[in-house]
Amino acid sequence: LRVTIPGMDQVRNSKVPYAASDDEDAFRKYTGVHLQGTGDPWDREANVYIAGHRLGYPATDSFLAFWDLNVLHKGDKIFVTDANGERYVYEVFREFVVSPTQVSVTRPLEGRNILTLQTCTLPDYSRRLIVQAEKVVQT
Secondary structure, eight states: OEEEOTTSSSOSSEEOOEEOTTOHHHHHHSSOEEETTSOOTTSSSEEEEEEOOSSOOTTSTTTTTTTTGGGOOTTOEEEEEOTTOOEEEEEEEEEEEEOTTOGGGGSOOTTOEEEEEEEEOTTTOOSEEEEEEEEEEEO
16 A cells, blocks of 8 residues: 555655564554554455554654654545555544554444554653544545
8 A cells, every 4th residue: 555644744655565563674664554454445344554653763764754643633634545556535533542452443443444543652652642534535
């Protein structure tokens, strides 16, 4: 997948590989990771779950990639493009914070195709900031 988030500074046509949550190499190299076992934008019901580092690693695409995830608000758009060039448009509908063990946020919401973005909270990175958006248009 490729992701563009106009409301964020670093996420422009960024490659987001499908990888396991413990694949630190993928988290180091890329803006974010589409978590293995979560949904796809072309599914009728899905939670397309993308996690990324807040700080990341200097001289890589992960560096400060999700630093400003907190600036997204209800109504903001997120664009996802698949390997076939199909484009999916999502609109933010909520943001909240969870503990790192609250894995229920990776599950789909019944009858909906949503995109979830996750990063760590500031200042101590002890919790997870979650922004969710629902698919509104496919172009």
